[in-house]
Each structure stands twice: as structure tokens, then as C-alpha cells.
Amino acid sequence: MEITLALLAVINISFIVFLLLKEWGSSTPRARKFVSLFTLGVFPIFWGLGVVVHDLKQVQKVSFCGKCHVMTDYVNSLNVDDTEPLSAVHYQNNWVPQEKACYACHTHYTMFGSTNAKLRGLTHLYVYYIKGAPEKIELYEKYENRECLRCHGPARKFAETKAHNLENDMLEQIRAGTRSCLSDGCHDVGHSLPSEEEDW
Amino acid sequence: MPRLIKLAATLNIAGTISLVLSLISNTPLQFSLTMTTGFILLASGVAVWLWMVVMEAVKKGMFS
Known part of the structure; x- marks a missing residue:
């Protein structure tokens, strides 16, 4: 994925350099506007979002x-x-x-x-x-107990385990977060x- | 070549390079700096380009 994103970046930078170096003349040809639209507008938005989304997934690892x-x-x-x-x-x-x-x-x-x-x-x-x-x-x-209970909370084993029922309201305390797991x-x-x- | 296109292009290239560096960064600090800088530069480049487009549209009377 990194290689793909890097290659796309290289291609876009090449087009930008082409946009800057080509002699477009005094008028503003349609072709220059089209290249500008793609290289300075559309591509950076989608590519940039793609990189940020990819990066934010990496930080989860x-x-x-x-x-x-x-x-x-x-x-x-x-x-x-x-x-x-x-x-x-x-x-x-x-x-x-x-x-x-x-x-x-x-x-x-x-x-x-x-x-x-x-x-x-x-x-x-x-x-x-x-x-x-x-x-x-x-x-x-x-x-917070909430982080444990999102998986273990609905489990029958959690509700029926002897250690969770030593006192009358122990389960309620755990579910309420007043007694920490x-x-x-x-x-x-x-x-x-x-x-x-x-x-x- | 209008000055603003050169500015947009420069910001764009700088942002792209910075974001590419974030893909290969080694430490969380490098990652945070390159990603933040790259995002800001790229967004600025797009903003400058968009400003040029709007100004040209205004000059041609598209909003009147």
C-alpha cells in the first residue's frame, strides 16, 4: 500500500513539474486548466485523504x-x-x-x-x-469496566461465575463500574x- | 505562469513529499511531524488553487 501511494505521489509530482515547466504562452489554454484541476485539486484531495486514512490505521498496530x-x-x-x-x-x-x-x-x-x-x-x-x-x-x-463489559457483559459465563456472585449486588456493582474488574x-x-x- | 500557481504547486509538492515521508517514518515523533506538516501543506496548496479558480470565476462574472 505504501509503495502504491508513493508511486502515485511521484506521478502527480511529475505532472506538477510538467505544469510549471511547459511554455503555455500568454493565453490560458484549456489543457493547462485541466492539468491544474487534476494535479492541484482533485488528486491531492483524494491522495491526501488516502494517506491520512492509511496512517491512522498504522497507529492502531x-x-x-x-x-x-x-x-x-x-x-x-x-x-x-x-x-x-x-x-x-x-x-x-x-x-x-x-x-x-x-x-x-x-x-x-x-x-x-x-x-x-x-x-x-x-x-x-x-x-x-x-x-x-x-x-x-x-x-x-x-x-473503566465498560471496556471489559462490551465483550464480557453479555456472556453467560460472566453472569454465572461464582466469583461474580459472592455478594448480592456484586454483578450490579461491576456493571455500574463502582467495583472495578x-x-x-x-x-x-x-x-x-x-x-x-x-x-x- | 501566474505566481499563485507556482505557490500552489510548491505547497502541493512539499506536502506530498512530507506525507510520503510519513509512510516510511520510524518513530512516532517523525510520524506525527511529517503527517501534520504534510497535511497542512497539501491542504494549503489545494486552498490556494481553489482561491485562484474562484477569483477567475469572479473575474468572468460567474457570480454576478
């Missing part, structure tokens, strides 16, 4: 998240041989798209969720390059990191 060295341990944790960490379990069982595993879990399931995820990417840039990456990386805000003693390991394993 695990490989893109892994390009910052502070994320190396988190990306490696997807392949850890352990059934407890949520990231490893979901990734290795293909419960989330493996190519976009990070994006699948760390994007809010709302109308502007994906837009906010992209904007959060800009925040990551600011924190990493200007503020300085913190020693301990934490989410900017609490991980990631509470201590529950699903409290998101990523299994080498530094945390040493503490054990």
Missing part, C-alpha cells in the same frame, strides 16, 4: 506502540506464558485482534473513543519527549512486567 522503547516490556508481556495477566490471555487466545491488541483494549468504547485514543497518542508524545517518561508508567485515568484479588494483573516479577 502493536508494532507502532512498540516503537517507543518504554513500551518494549508491555509488548513483550503479550507473549508471556502465564494465564493470569489479562493482556497475555486475551492476546494469545485471539480474544482481541492480535495486530491491534493494544488499541483494542486501550480505546474507549464510545462515539469519540477512537478520536480520543489518537489525541491520547499526542499526549504520549508530549510526556515522552517534553515532560519526560515517568519511572513507573500508569494509565492517565482509571480503566481490576480490583485487588480479582483481575488485577494487566501486564506481566519483568520489574514486577522481581518483586514477587
